[in-house]
Amino acid sequence: MFDLPIEGPALFSIPFGDIVDYASPYTLILFLFAALFTALAILSRPEQHADIIFGEDGVYTGRIPGPENRFQRFMAIACGLAAMGATVSGDIFNFCIFTSMVGLTCIGIVASSGNRHVLNAAFEYGIVTMIAMIPLFGGAAIVAATTGTLSIWELAGGAIAVPFVAKAFLVLGVMGEGMAPFYVAKAEITRAQGAPYILMIHVSSLLIFLRIIEIIITI
Amino acid sequence: MIGEIMAGDHYLPGIAIICVAIVILMTTFFREYDDLHRLILTGCSEVVALCIIAFLATDLAEALILPGLVVSLAELVALSEIYINKEGLGLVPAPDRTIEVFSSAPPIIAAILVIYGIVLSGFTGGAVAGVGLLFYYLCLDHKERFALLETVSGYAWVLWVFAFFIFMMLPAYWFFAVMMAGSAIFVKVTIKLALIGTMKPDQLLEETDHV
Amino acid sequence: MIQYILFALATGLLFHGIHRKLIARIQGRPGPPVWQEILHTLKFSFKQTWIPDTASEVHFVGVVLISIAIWILALGVVIYEGSVLLLFAIYLLHKIVEHGMGLSSGSPYAKFGAIRSVISAASELPLFVTILLIYYFTGSLMLSDIIQWQASNGPLIIPAFPAAVAMYLIILSKMHFGPFSIIEGKEIVSGNRTEHFGVWRAGLEAGFAIKTYVLLNAFVLIFLGSFSLPVLVLIMAVILMTLSFVCAYCPLLGPYDTVTVQSLVTGVLLAYIIILEVVL
Amino acid sequence: MQSRTGKKIAGTSLVIIILAELLPVAGMIPPWAGFILLVLSVPWFLLGLMLWWRAPGGESDLPFIGY
Known part of the structure; x- marks a missing residue:
């Protein structure tokens, strides 16, 4: 049931009732990427942020204090796990849940930053994320209401027609979770310290975007 | 469309x-x-x-x-x-729980709610029993053992998930799984609801001090 | 198979050299010799190299490795005629490399480059619509199917011209000295590459060379069809020259202007798709 | 980072590259698996080689802060 000329054949699949978790070469590579960057977040120490104070001669480097560092790392790993889940989930609603978890953990990564600009941006980003949940969950709900199933495996290949509105809602929801053109606040939150963790924000949102493209072309 | x-x-x-x-x-x-x-x-x-x-x-x-x-x-x-x-908000509003009915109502109401909740069982029962416990905690200035309650709640949650695995892997034992899931969700919802009433302002203050 | 990789590496570096030479000639300068970028990469690999004190080491070195690895993987997709979707996924992952490169060193300039790289994420939007349009016409996203479709129906560039324009824009936004390369604007020194010097820079140049080769190759395969290797390289060089013309004449846009232009292109393409769906 | 480390990395990955070339020819692994091996080893080989022959010396320093 899954030999579409889009992303190659399914390499393996694990059925849970009508929900089938599968891996194609495409989703497998996305998954490996999420795992790779999570490993980077676990392994590497955060960078020291070098800064010049205006009007002075000195250069200052700051370290992130221990507890904040641990919290950021925890959130980055959680974000990586959510992204991994989103890349291999075979169920549209699970994908949506993982997507909103990505949004949540992205806020968490920068929440401990003391920088006012970062916090402001994180707040704006969080509000956009929350509003984006309407189209995201709405899209999944419309898919369930019109087709009676949420399984990507069942819907694959256009055997059951999924309304255009649902697909558009899903894309809109994922875009709201951190993709152009709603990401302007997000550019600002990358000013926070802790490179390997901040990178996860970007990795996860790109991965869920790539995955939603696959999903809406497949169904 | x-x-x-x-x-x-x-x-x-x-x-x-x-x-x-x-x-x-x-x-x-x-x-x-x-x-x-x-x-x-x-x-x-x-x-x-x-x-x-x-x-x-x-x-x-x-x-x-x-x-x-x-x-x-x-x-x-x-x-x-x-x-x-x-x-930069650090202040927590001062406690104001001087509601008359809390001091005059008989605590037996809490017991009745809990017992009725056990009879109902499952999600709804948990909610009812939770309200009972909540009522009890609100009425009395009680010292709770948070860590213990949270631990019990966590294990109940694990049991609930485990019951679902039984549904999927060993459907023959569905009755056992139903009982397990039902009682686990009961315990969990009860504790979750009860915890709402027990977040005391002094504890909130302690937490915000760390931040 | 290693010969493909080495060939792509050398050709890509040569392309970068041609690119620089052409831009210089158009702007009335003599410019470096065309093999300058190959010499450049060799030179960097002989230089003293260390990791800045402030950097996050694993991350700093890791992005260099990742940037080479993903583009070799992309080359594999093109050679084995795999899924276009995978190719574009790698293109987006390249953005993460740019981003990580800037953040990992702790230098403020590199960080500005990384933040700009987040802003220029709007280049993902034309990409998305390009995929949709290709799928609309060919009904498949496997490169082998697309090549077959073109063998029977003629080049895809004719019916899907807007998609070709969008992909051209995508390649353009990854070229050096282009109007969209805000991440390496000179007002922030070298953008996110500021701290990657010596061996690290040489590694990045190698990765970017394969990137240029793969992107041009994919453009030819998707929109013009399959050719023998010499013809293929010739066509790629011609496309590269048009890109150099654009890069030579267009000034560097402001960060938000790039977003506007790319979003507008996406909007036009979406309108085109909707018209196709409704009218035809 | 030591020059010797670079030498070791380059040597190890060179062995993997040769294996990735030979094994598919011998029919022991499919061609795409050979390519995956290349994807994993060639970046290490390039960096290892360069680290091996790079100029010695130099201590780590602060990043570039401005002119």
């Missing part, structure tokens, strides 16, 4: 009403500039999102609302935390 509707007959009118709600919500977001108000409005937007799912009007809808609710609540809490940080 929407072809064969699997959900009920009232699906399309419901969606139309939701659309109106979304338009109103978006208008408010365009007009509102105060951060705190926008935070509250995002809470409303969650309700709208959950409403769309609720229109499925099947068992599935219930199963979908719960995780959606959890994630959105978590996000709301995280956003509030960021709001507190960015506005």
Whole structure:
């Protein structure tokens, strides 16, 4: 049931009732990427942020204090796990849940930053994320209401027609979770310290975007 | 556009009403500039999102609302935390629980609620019993053992998930799994609801001191 | 198979050299010799190299490795005629490399480059629509199917011209000295590459060379069809020259202007798709 | 980072590259698996080689802060 000329054949699949978790070469590579960057977040120490104070001669480097560092790392790993889940989930609603978890953990990564600009941006980003949940969950709900199933495996290949509105809602929801053109606040939150963790924000949102493209072309 | 509707007959009118709600919500977001108000409005937007799912009007809808609710609540809490940080708010409002009925009501009401909850069992029973415990804690200035309650709640949650694995792997033992899931969710919901009433202002103050 | 990789590496570096030479000639300068970028990469690999004190080491070195690895993987997709979707996924992952490169060193300039790289994420939007349009016409996203479709129906560039324009824009936004390369604007020193010097820079140059080769190759395969290797390289060089012309004449846009231009292109393409769906 | 480390990395990955070339020819692994091996080893080989022959010396320093 899954030999579409889009992303190659399914390499393996694990059925849970009508929900089938599968891996194609495409989703497998996305998954490996999420795992790779999570490993980077676990392994590497955060960078020291070098800064010049205006009007002075000195250069200052700051370290992130221990507890904040641990919290950021925890959130980055959680974000990586959510992204991994989103890349291999075979169920549209699970994908949506993982997507909103990505949004949540992205806020968490920068929440401990003391920088006012970062916090402001994180707040704006969080509000956009929350509003984006309407189209995201709405899209999944419309898919369930019109087709009676949420399984990507069942819907694959256009055997059951999924309304255009649902697909558009899903894309809109994922875009709201951190993709152009709603990401302007997000550019600002990358000013926070802790490179390997901040990178996860970007990795996860790109991965869920790539995955939603696959999903809406497949169904 | 929407072809064969699997959900009920009232699906399309419901969606139309939701659309109106979304338009109103978006208008408010365009007009509102105060951060705190926008935070509250995002809470409303969650309700709208959950409403769309609720229109499925099947068992599935219930199963979908719960995780959606959890994630959105978590996000709301995280956003509030960021709001507190960015506005530099550290003060917690002074306790004001001088409600007369709390001191005069007989504690037996709590016991009745808990017993009735056990009779009901499951999710609803948990809610009822939780209200009972909540009432008890609100009435008395009680010293609770949070760590113990949270641990019990955690194990109950694990049991619940485990019961679902039995459903999937060993369907023959469904009755055992049902009993396990039912009692576990009962314990869990009871404790969760009871915990709401036990967050004392002094403990809140302690926590904010660490931040 | 290693010969493909080495060939792509050398050709890509040569392309970068031609690119620089052409831009210089158009702007009335003599410019470096065309093999300058190959010499450049060799030179960097002989230089003293260390990791800045402030950097996050694993991350700093890791992005260099990742940038080479993903583009070799992309080359594999093109050679084995795999899924276009995978190719574009790698293109987006390249953005993460740019981003990580800037953040990992702790230098403020590199960080500015990384933040700009987040802003220029709008280049993902034309990409998305390009995929949709290709799928609309060919009904498949496997490169082998697309090549077959073109063998029977003629080049895809004719019916899907807007998609070709969008992909051209995508390649353009990854070229050096282009109007969209805000991440390496000179007002932030070298953008996110500021701290990657010596061996690290040589590694990055190698990765970017394969990137240029793969992107041009994919453009030819998707929109013009399959050719023998010499013809293929010739066509790629011609496309590269048009890109150099654009890069030579267009000034560097402001960060938000790039977003506007790319979003506008996406909007036009979406309108085109909707018209196709509704009218035809 | 030591020059010797670079030498070791380059040597190890060179062995993997040769294996990735030979094994598919011998029919022991499919061609795409050979390519995956290349994807994993060639970046290490390039960096290892360069680290091996790079100029010695130099201590780590602060990043570039401005002119």
